[in-house]
Amino acid sequence: MKDILVSLLEKNRNNRFLKNKIELQCKCGHSEKITYYDILASGEFNIGKPIPIISPFISESIYDETINVSPLIFLKKCPDCGGEITSVFPVSLENLIPILQLQPPDPQMYG
Numbered sequence: 001m002k003d004i005l006v007s008l009l010e011k012n013r014n015n016r017f018l019k020n021k022i023e024l025q026c027k028c029g030h031s032e033k034i035t036y037y038d039i040l041a042s043g044e045f046n047i048g049k050p051i052p053i054i055s056p057f058i059s060e061s062i063y064d065e066t067i068n069v070s071p072l073i074f075l076k077k078c079p080d081c082g083g084e085i086t087s088v089f090p091v092s093l094e095n096l097i098p099i100l101q102l103q104p105p106d107p108q109m110y111g
């Protein structure tokens with residue numbers, strides 16, 4: 001699954017969505033901003049166990065539809081204290097892949 005993500009990422013280097021930034025904050029007070037792209041391209045994340053959430057597409061007749069989403073958990077070593085900064089990516093794997101697939105492929109081929 002991670003491989004799919006990484007290859008999609010390569011095709012989406014210029015995707016505007018991936019230029020969003022996330023702020024990482026360590027217990028020691030260190031904080032830094034990193035783009036979605038850098039997080040994912042670093043490969044320093046784990047795909048968490050799927051968790052059920054209530055579907056955002058609930059219709060009037062369905063009250064309890066749940067879907068499973070897999071959180072992306074990002075781990076990074078703090079440059080100040082060496083501790084681990086853990087952060088949950090704001091978009092789940094299931095939602096991220098369609099975002100990356102939406103982008104039309106670049107007409108120019110690179111190698």
Ligand SMILES: [Zn+2]
Binds near residue numbers: 027079080082
């Ligand atoms: Zn720290």
